[in-house]
Amino acid sequence: MTITRKRVDEHIEVVTVDAPPVNALTVAGWFELADTVRAAGADPDVHVVVLRAEGRGFNAGVDIKEIQASSGYEALVGANRGCYAAFGAVYDCAVPVVAAVHGHCLGGGVGLVGNADVVVASDDATFGVPEVERGALGAATHLARLVPPHLMRTLYFTARTVTAAELQGFGSVYAVVPTSELDDAALELARSIAAKDTRVIRAAKEALNGIDTQDVHRSYRFEQGFTFELNLLGASDAARQAFLDEKGS
Incomplete structure (x- = not known):
């Protein structure tokens, strides 16, 4: 996994996430992303940060395998804190953050994009929060910044996705272009x-x-509290394992 910074113009810093196969980040990855975005914004020579990704999609959220492989709740707590840090780093970045989104943007990806200042997407980009199917809650805060309230609830309850073109219609995606x-x-x-x-x-x-x-x-922190409750009740572990079994992992 790599998260890199590159100065492409005199005052533009590009932060790239490259975590094959689907850019689902580990606990360490979320914290690294937070540190990288924060550092870019703190540089007085940086006027804008562009957040992008390599590979099949922009971001697939947390690495569920890491959580399932750990005993106790250490990885879960780490993932929650890491996401909180990364989303906050984008929102609090001292300069505007432009998110360049392609392919899938799920869960934590929506958290990043919902906190960005401007969103540009490819015509194959889809956005969604599948948390209810993974036994977790979260990123409704950020999905609500992309779609109207009732659609947000529908997407949240059904775990369905919307296209970049649909989000452009709501004004939350600035432009949709070929990949x-x-x-x-x-x-x-x-x-x-x-x-x-x-x-x-x-x-x-x-x-x-x-x-x-x-x-x-x-x-967002309020949402995360319910994820902890669901884990204590055993619902989250069962949902995560069912997802991994379905994927053959």
Whole structure:
């Protein structure tokens, strides 16, 4: 697994996740991503961060195998804390974060994208929160930033996905492009932001977070509490194992 930073323009930092086969991150991976995004935003020469991924899709959430392979709740607690840190790093990043999404964007992926400032997606991108089928809860906070309330509930209860084109209709995805054009589209948008006075843009980012109608940190942490309850009840372990058995893992 690799999470890298690369300066592609004078003031644009690209953070890339590459964790084959589906970019489902381990506990360490979530914390590494959080540290990388936070460090990029803290660099005064960085005006915009682009968050992207290699491989088959943008992000498939947590590494369920790691949780199932561990005894006790250490890995579960680590995954929850790691996701909380990574989502928070994107939201609190001192500069705007442009998410470039392709393929699947599930669970933790929605947490990242829902906290990003701008979303550009390929025409094959799909978004969803399959947590109820994995015996967990979470990322409804972030899904609610992408779709209207009743659709969010429907998607959450059914674990269904929506397309990038549908999200563009709601205004939560800025642009939908062919996969081959995704990186260029994200960079073009990033350049238009990076060209502005970074002092103003950084102040604008802080101001926009300050007037948000929902405290995303507290809201997501509240959701996570129910995941712990479900694990204590045994529902989560059964659901995760059923998923792994179905996948032949």
